[in-house]
Amino acid sequence: MATTILDIKNLKREFKMGSETVRALKGISFHIEAGEFVTIMGSSGSGKTTLLNILGCLDKPSDGEFLLDNVNIGKLSRNDLARLRNQKIGFVFQAYNLLPRTSALENVELPLLYNKEIGARERHKRAIESLEAVKLADRLDHLPNQLSGGQQQRVAIARALVNQPVMILADEATGNLDTRTSYEIISLMQELNQQQGKTIVFVTHEPDIASFSSRTITLKDGRIVKDVKNEKVRSAQEALAALPVQDDY
């Protein structure tokens, strides 16, 4: 029996815009087990971003329950949320969000600097392990501007891994990358998911990406319209191989 990482019941989120109330999420329920690779799809305005913010503990629901790793975040303070983000969630952003003029290693160490239980040696060791996991062991001292987009995103994934979170939360993580590099990143995600059992929640609006995940939740107008298990998960590795060989002209 797999452990439940995310348990969401009748989640609602409303925003006050002047006199109007915008209901971004109108009651959503689902749960995610450890080891799943879930894509959350939806067009803009579907409530996707709102859901992502709540899943990432950056925002709190107006109503309903959200249990992350059996912790109810509805009752937590700002500081508790910060600690939760630090220890349970690994973010991967569309724009990488690496610190400029800071080496790959230091970027990866960053989350651990905010975790007082981890000493300097442990921090260094874990950062190197994370970078090895994303196959960047030879780029430790490179600055972000010396790395390609795909490499930068891999550094960002290493940063997301370094705190050994229960869930990696990717926000359009391939949005800035070309198809080949996107597949490389997805392939890396699949590898982390299948070989190391990492739970991954991937928010995207590209249906293509969804086919690589084990489950797809589709949002529309603040409600779930589809929640399907993907029986035939495509292998990103194979998709990569199937891409036409880059012809340089």
Next chain:
Amino acid sequence: MNVFNLFRIAWRALLRNKMRAFLTMLGIIIGVGSVITMVAIGQGSKQSIRDQLSTMGSNMITIRPSSNVTVGGGARLGSTALQTLTLPDADVIKKQSQYITEISPAVTASGQAINAAQNWPTSMQGVSPGYLNIRQWKLKSGTNFTDEDVKTANKVCLIGQTIVENIFGAGEDPVGKYIRFKKIPFKVIGVLEEKGENAFGQDQDDIIMAPYTTVQKRLLAIPYVQTIYASAIDEQSSALATAEITSILRKQHKLKDSDQDDFTVRTQAELISTISSTSELLTVLLAAIAGISLLVGGIGIMNIMYVSVKERTKEIGLRMSIGARGIDILLQFLIEAIFISITGGVIGVVLGVVASNVITLLLSWPTLVSESSIILSFLVCAFTGVFFGYYPARNASKLDPIEALRYE
């Protein structure tokens, strides 16, 4: 969050912006450096004025006849022409005052001092033997005259360095020799130590001292005295001594309550504080100007931190999303600001001390770097860092991570 990590985070953030950090620091460096240098110049000039004044004897009290007495026609007389101070006045003060250690009546005669073929225009001061103590003056050679010499109006004298140089040949020992002053021969029994110029540029060594009786009777033929010098026990009691002398003299001169004093009592301490207050003002002015530059430096920090927070909004969003709490962000920016101001302060202190010494060396202005100005400006700049760093840092810590992340 441990503090060491915070320092590491702030340090790395500063390293990423070396140039900006340095330029911000420059404001503080110049501010602190100028405070220290300016105060050093002010203090130095104050000290040198003080030193010069105290060569005249800092406990000295001067009693002169007052010009408030008018003669027929209403014209006021100059103090040397007034005859209200007498030898009995000096005796009474000596007997009755508790705050006085020495007292000396004084009369002055001008004339040519002559030794063999050399002559020199100077003045002879008729004083009592205690005058040397009042002026804190020592003899270079020979001996002081005695009360016996005063009683007999003996023709002996002490001469200053300027007199020695002008009427005696090089290497000649004046002690035991005779000089003539206003055609009267005086035996030189002592040579005064060199004292240099006083605060007003007068040569204090251009002087001949003789018993006051000698000058009164043999040179001036007057019974009164022109000045009475006295010495208070210490600088602090000179005000008390002044009051005491005033009341003694009023009684002695049989003045009614409605009468004005027919004498004035001045202390050297008064003079010192008057002149010192001028240089005090100078110090305050200089410090104020320098303080303003420190303030500008502080505003520079605030400006940079403010811009830095805006510019790094996305970074702050990222830090928050990976687990930084508001307080972590606040402390990071605060530490950056404090680090800039403290480092700037240290460099500024060093620069200020060096600049003060260079000024003394090149312009030969006296400077005095005081510990208090170093400590004060250092504290001010640490405070500047906290004060001007806090507001932007707090702004940063209050950011909403969602909005900060989306900030472009």
